[in-house]
Amino acid sequence: MKRTSWFNITSLVLGFSFLYLPILLLVxxxxxxxxxxxxxxxFSTKWYSEMWQNQGLIDAAWVTLRVGLLSATIATVLGTMAALALSRHKRFAGRTLFSGMIYAPLVMPEVITGLSLLLLFVAIDFARGFWAVTLAHITFSMCFVAVVVQSRLVTFDRSLEEAASDLGCPPAKTFFVITLPVIAPAIIAGWMLAFTLSLDDLVIASFTSGPGATTLPMKIYSQVRLGVTPEINAVCTILLGLVTSGVLIASYLMRKEQQRSQFKSAAAP
Amino acid sequence: MLIGVPYLWLVILFLIPFLIVLKVSFSEPTVSIPPYSPRLDISDGMSALWQQIRQFSIENYVFLIEEPLFYRSYLSSFTIAAIATFITLLIGYPLAYAMARAPRSWRAILLMLVILPFWTSFLIRVYAWIGILKKEGLLNQVLLAIGVISEPLTILNTNAAVYIGIVYSYLPFLVLPLYASLERMDDSLLEAAADLGCTPMKAFWTITLPISIPGIVAGCFLVFIPAVGEFVIPDLLGGSETLMIGRTLWVEFFNNRDWPVASAVAVVLLLVLVVPIALFQNAQARAEEKAS
Incomplete structure (x- = not known):
């Protein structure tokens, strides 16, 4: 039996106040x-209505949303492929290089990733802007997706797939009917991670963006440098609300799904 | 296909860009577009490109050694990251410990509460501290009101604000692995110690702390490594005396438009980060070996 001592309660209260008070004050x-x-x-909601008048902010929000949806989706496909490749093929030419390239961006300082991609785009004469930011975001977020999906594949029972192919199921069908449903929660989590990473990125976007492709973090950053304004607080509050409700809904759905599958396996003879 | 597409993608958009950084770090800065020479342009044809690759100067690296700004930036990045990691550990340990000791029914919610800030924007969380730490900010207002201080403190735009920013932003990275290692601990060990007359304090130092060392090591590296290359925190919360290498690179690139020197800074930063990253992976591999 674990006792909840005063020391532990104090640690929890202080720790979580530290984590949440600044965000609460901002809201x-x-x-x-x-x-x-x-x-x-x-009390007033005037900064929220003022925010909608700010065309620069609205444009930046649109750019961010488009970059985020596009890059997260492509990164999820590529990252899942990479995760499957790494867990299925223990030996292939250049596997060490491949897994190195998957893990390196996770620890690479953002300034280096941004600088290197910019220099690439300059060398091949690729216009800086919307597409450059999207390509950059796909590249670093696919690695995060790969790691998330791979951790799920580690516990995946390959005998299910073998059984399906023994029964004459073609590989593509096996993938969509057996493998995909099992790793789906990890893929969804990976997509969400990729989307929030893209939504959040300031440094890499600043290097690769060009005229007309200012993202929301870039806009917020340039305004923050001029000082704290209630309008930015309003923008931040909306962003916080969206991300928080997204994460809460997703984790609720996942827990329900988990309970359902536990129930199913418990009910099975 | 499965291997080929992501492989090719990473070679083109991760490996080659890094090789270009390496190449540009050996170029000379010029007043042109792009601002380095020899220019690297595949439209010049393969043989011209080969010519461009073959000439290089090490002048930028000499500059990095001669100009004190750079080695002071590297040194101070490591110092700031190390101090901030230590403070994070001091705050994160009691939190992770209390979470692991909390009633089982609370733990899922507490874990969710630690993970949630990790999903919300980094920039917003750093921004939130500006309003708190500035001279007429909320912290000074509270401290003045309760009479702890008589003059407002200058915290924003100092290294102290950078420490607060790093500790705040990276606390979840430390708490999660630490919580995982503390939660796995077998309670009967502590009960046995208590039965044999060991005081709770002594039981902590001789049992709990050694068991949680893998969690401490993993958590500290997860804070330290990204903190070294941090740009947003020193830029928004730090002052003119806050030297951090991520920011120095940014200034060289965007303000001085010296792309070759910025590239050399990046190459050296990566080289010095390889050491802590290798140590981290070594520790992780050993922990996994032990667990299996």
Whole structure:
């Protein structure tokens, strides 16, 4: 029996206050009447309506959303392929290089990734802008997807696939009917991770972006450098709300799915 | 197909770009577009490209050694990252410990609460601290109101703010592996120690702490490695005296438009980071071996 001591309760309260208080304050002050972000001047939602008037901000949000959806989707496909390749083929020419290239971007400082991609785009005369940012985001987020999917494949029972092919199921069908449903939660988690990474990236986008392709983090960053404004607090609050509800819904669905499969396996004789 | 497509993708968009960085780091800065010479352009044809690749100068690396700004940036990045990692451990350990000791029914929710900030924007979380730490910010208002200080403290744009930013942003990275290693611990060990008359304090130092060392090591590297190359935190929270290499690279590239020197900075940064990364992977491999 574990006792919950006062020391542990204090640690939890202090730790979680530290994690959440700054975000909470940011949200509270987005509803501040006063332009002075740190002095409370009464409740108001005026910064939210003002935000919708800011065309630069809306444009940046659109660019970010398009880059995010496109790059996350392609990164998920490529990352899943890479994960399958790594877990299925223990030996092929250049496997060490391949797995190195999968893991390296995870620890590579963003400034180096950004710089190297920019130099590539300059060398091959590829226009900096929307497509360059998208390609850059696919490249680093596919590695995160690969790691997430691979960790799921480690526990995957290959005998299911073997049984299917013994029964004459073609490989493609085996993949879609057996493998894909089993690794689907990891693929969804990978997509979400790729999407939020893209949504969040400032450094790599700053290197690879060009005129007309300013992303939301770039816009927020350039405004933050000029000072804290309630309008940015409002933008941040909306972003926080979207990401938080996305993560909560996804984890709720996944837990339900897990319970269902546990129930099914418990019910099976 | 399965191997080929992602392989080719990574070779073109990860490996080749890095080789170009290496090549540009041996070029000379010029006032042209692109601002380095010899220019690297596949449209010049293969033989011209080969000519361009063959000439190189090590001047940028000499510059990195001669100019104190650079080695001071590298040194101070490592120092700041190390101090911040230590503070993160001091804050993260009690939190992970309390989470692992919490009633079983709470743990899933507590774990979710640690992971959630990890999904929310890094930039926003750093930004949130500006309003708290600045001179007329919330922290100073509170401290003045309760009479702890009589003059507002200058925290924003100092190294102290950078420490706070790193600790805050990377705390989940440390808590998660630490929690995992503490949660696995067998409680009967502590009960046995207590039965044999061991005080809780002594039981912690002789049982809990040694068991959690793999978690501590993994967590510390997960904070330290990305913190060394950090740009956003020193740029938004740090001051003019905050030297960090990610920011120095950024300034060389965007403000001074010296692409060759920025490339040389990147190459050296990667070389010095290889050491902690190799140590980390070694520790991970050993931990896995032990577990299996």
């Amino acid at each position: 509270i002050f987005s509803f501040n009447e006063s332009r002075l972000v740190t002095v409370w001047g009464g």
